[in-house]
Amino acid sequence: MKKIDVSAELMEALAEMAAHAQGDASRLVTHTVVVPEDIDVADIRKALGLTRPEFCRRFGLDVRAVQDWEQKRRRPDRAARAYLRVIQHNPAAVEAALHAA
Template structure:
């Protein structure tokens, strides 16, 4: 499974962990575990993170960020 750098994806939006987790519907605890490498995103969260990483400007526009 390909590594996803959740911290760098979050920083593309210049958001805190709390803000990012609220914006994308993830729990803060899960986000922290992803960033610390204790867990890996799976399923729909993994897909969403890949889309956010690929096109942060499009996702930002869609969510009015």
Template structure:
């Protein structure tokens, strides 16, 4: 199971704004903001999803577009 993830680092590594990241990867922008501010932590499934986005964002984008 993935451990702690740095959501902001993942997003910034893709050079996306919060709104762009949220739209591209189907994450509510409010949720993304709370994760980045540390108000909330992603659950296990979200951590796995974010790890996949970090490692291979193109596959995630292609899968969501299908």
């Protein structure tokens, strides 16, 4: 097991913060998050082989909201679209996170 030098990591983090505060972003790590503008909720649910109530119970969603999304009466907000995208790509991770004690 590798031993971590916490003081060295803190000093490095402080140096990065100071550089950033002075306008130097060259050492920053950035990520681009892509949230789809449109998402087919029914396709996601059907790909998992779940009924609407099962899908909602499993992922903590409101049945009426999912019904409205599937029937295009409403559009999921940005956070819901991001959540649905995660469900689409890794439903097991979502379930594990939601069922963790």
